[in-house]
C-alpha cells in the first residue's frame with residue numbers, strides 16, 4: 001500500500017505538487033502574498049465585483065435580515081427570499097422561463113448532467129470542457145463521447161453515432177462559451193445548427209462569458225442572438241459576478257426536473273442567504289450604466305494588452321476573452337516563468353497537468369476591468385522579456 005508520503009513525493013518529482021497560498025488582501029489587482037505586494041493577473045473577478053460596495057451592502061442587509069446560514073436544503077426548509085429573488089433575477093436576465101441556483105458551478109454541472117442523462121442517453125463533450133462537466137458526465141452513467149476541441153466534423157460524427165445507437169435516448173451536446181484555460185470561444189452558431197439538425201439538446205456553460213460578452217454581459221449566446229436555441233444555459237455566479245454559486249436557466253419543465261433529480265441540488269444545504277443576495281445584486285448591477293462602463297473598461301484593457309503583445313498567439317488568433325494563455329509546453333518552464341514574473345512583482349500562475357494536457361503547461365493571464373493601463377503595460381514588458 002503506497003503511503004501518502006510516497007504519493008506526494010512522486011508528485012514532487014514530476015513538478016506537479018501544488019500548495020495553497022494565502023493572500024493577505026481582498027480579491028483585487030493589488031494583492032499581498034507572504035508580505036510581498038504583487039499585481040494579480042490570475043483572478044476570474046473580471047469586473048472587480050468581489051469587492052464592489054453595492055454587493056457588500058446587499059450581503060450585509062441579507063445577514064441582518066436572515067442570518068448567516070440557511071439551516072436546511074432547499075427542498076426542506078432552506079429556501080429563503082434571497083434564493084427566490086436570485087432565481088427570478090437570473091431568469092429575467094437570461095430571458096428564460098425559469099432558473100435554478102446551485103451552491104457552486106461545480107455542483108451545477110455535476111447535478112445537471114446526472115439529472116438529465118442516464119445509461120440510455122448520450123453526452124457529447126468538447127475535449128477542453130471543465131472538470132466539473134467531465135465529472136458530471138462520468139457520474140451520470142451515460143455513454144460519453146468526446147470531440148477534439150471545437151472540431152465540428154467530429155461532433156457531427158458523434159451525433160450520427162448517438163442517433164443510430166441510442167434512437168430512444170436523450171442526446172446532449174456539452175460545451176463552453178469561453179474555455180477556462182484557453183480563453184477561446186465555441187463556434188456556437190455551427191453547434192446550434194448541428195444539434196438541431198440531429199434532434200439533440202445543447203448545454204452551454206457560460207462560466208467565463210457571463211458579465212463579459214453579450215448585451216449587459218448576458219453571455220455568448222446573447223451576443224450571437226442564439227439564446228433561444230440553447231436548451232440548457234449554465235453559468236457561474238463566482239467569476240465575473242464576483243460572488244459564488246452556479247445556475248441553470250431554461251424552461252420551467254427543465255428546472256422542475258432538476259429540482260427533483262439533481263442530487264447536488266437536493267442533498268446540499270441551501271446557499272447562505274447573503275451569498276444569494278449578493279449574487280442577485282451582481283446581476284442587477286450588470287444591467288446598470290455603471291455595469292456597462294465597467295464591461296467597456298474590461299474590453300479596452302484587453303485591447304491595450306493585445307496591442308502590447310502582438311503575435312501572442314502563434315496562429316494569429318485575436319484575444320477573445322479576459323483569459324489569455326501563454327503556452328510554454330514544459331511544466332518546469334512554466335513554473336520558472338511564473339517564478340520570474342513573481343520576482344518582478346506580478347502574480348501569474350503556471351497551469352499544469354492535469355488542468356491542462358501534459359505537454360501544454362502555460363501561464364494563464366487574466367486581465368480585469370480594474371487593472372490600470374500602467375499595470376498592463378508593465379506585465380506585457382515582463383512577458384516579452386521572459
Ligand SMILES: *Cc1c(COP(=O)(O)O)cnc(C)c1O
Nearest residue numbers: 104105106130180207236238245
Ligand atoms: C469555474 C468553472 C466552473 C465551476 O464553477 P464554480 O462556481 O467555481 O464551482 C464550471 N465550469 C467552468 C467552465 C468553469 O470555469
